[in-house]
Amino acid sequence: MIPTIDVRGLTKAYKGGFQALKGVDLQIRKGEIFALLGPNGAGKTTLISILCGIVTPSEGSVTIAGHDIVRDYRAARSKVGLVPQELVTEQFETVWAAVRFSRGLFGKPANPQLIEQILRDLSLWEKRDSKIMALSGGMKRRVLIAKALAHEPEVLFLDEPTAGVDVELRHDMWQLVHRLRERGVTIILTTHYIEEAEEMADRIGVINGGRLVLVEDKATLMRKLGKKQLALTLQQPLQAIPAPLADLPLELQAEGTQLVYTFDVQAEETGIAALLRRLAEQGIDFKDLHSSQSSLEDIFVNLVREARA
Template sequence: MQPDISVKNLNKTYGGGFQALKNINLDIESGEIFALLGPNGAGKTTLISIICGIVNLSSGEVKAAGYDIIRDYRKARQSIGLVPQELNTDSFETVWDTVCFSRGLFGKPPSPAHIEQVLRDLSLWDKRSNRIMSLSGGMKRRVMIAKALSHEPQILFLDEPTAGVDVELRRDMWNMVRKLRENGVTIILTTHYIEEAEEMADRIGVIRDGEIILVEEKSTLMSKLGKKELRLHLQKPMEKLPGELLLEPVELSDDGYELIYSFDSQEEQDGVARLLRKLSELGIEYRDLQTRESSLEDIFVNLVHE
């Protein structure tokens, strides 16, 4: 089964010689939620814009839903819905008219039932007769999502869709994303809210300086690169670590009241048991202990700065 998005040896160089994308190779499977993470200027929006036919590639090959984005541009573009970062809608149109117009642009026959369902899912049904200029920023963002879904795309791009929006819209949108995924829609997400990617994504891709530096199943990524930390709050402060603990990945806090033990998930049982056994043998008493696991944000920050 071919991937919904296939990118091979993709390069993009702008005038002046700036290379925004460098030999990108990426496959995104049908029906998955793929989170593309990276710092500002890393190339996320450029990559999305090329796949969506908004920006021309310099070299390489890109297919969407099996169609080459250059040779079969119309069919490729019909398979894609895009929610861009910028709010760019016709201020004088009503919500209903602009969403219906978007559907017509992709050659789809009228479907009032589908448009109604999209508007209801996004809590826009009561605003269907309002002009867009009268809506709040959050409601305008909902309209952009509705426009992207108007033609029932096979692939949906969400480029920073929840930037600056309220909690209610974020909740509504993620409920819709889950429903779309259940119906087989492939979703590609970029976001600065890494907790969203951690909750929603099946796979994570990290882009830095125009290069894909990692693509991994979210669960595998968390297991391989995630660290755990055990903090032991001591009954009495220590001036320095005993010699028996120097070979362990243990640090002593500045005030001497905490032992901080860092370990991989795979080492969890053996390492913690060994440490606690050594503390008991040394007569070191503790009054409390806490564990903390790396979040996707911790992993992302480490990857980007390595």
């Protein structure tokens, strides 16, 4: 299957020698939700700006729905909707006029029914005649989303779309994202709310220092890099871990009353069974246990640390 977004050897260097992107290769499939994660300054916004035709790459190639973003700029840009981080829009326009104008910019014929549906989906219909300058920050964010959707893009970029917004908008947005995906729209998301990426994304990309550290299906990533911990509350405290158990990833906590075992998710069944058997051989009894699994945030933090090291 030909990817909707195809990035090859993408590099961006600024005056002074700073390289924001360093040989990025990335393919994104039609109709998937792709979450791009990375610390501040990692290159997320630069990458999205290039894909949207706002910034010119130094080297490499990018195609959007088969259109080269440099040689066939207009066709590529017409396939893209962008919701930027900044709340920048026409302050003196009404909501309706601003969204209608955004559709017209791409040469699309007037479609009042579509615009009405978009505004209703984003709970903006009651505000359609309001000046944008009179809206709250959350409502202005909704207007940006409506403007990005007005020309019916095949690819939607959401650059930190829920930063500093209310819970209601976040809920509305994710419902809308699900509906767009069902219609075949490809969605690329950057976010600092990693739990959103964990809940929404099909695939995860981690960028750091201008390089893609990892691109992986979310489920595979959680399975491959996830860790689990089993915490056992002991019947009798231990002064130290017995020597025959020294080869296991065990740690004593809570003044020796709790034994914590850390293991790979893939080794869950054999790991726990082997641990309990060896504890019994050493005469160690426990009265309670509970397990916890690393989140996508834990995996992300570890990956960034490793990349910096």
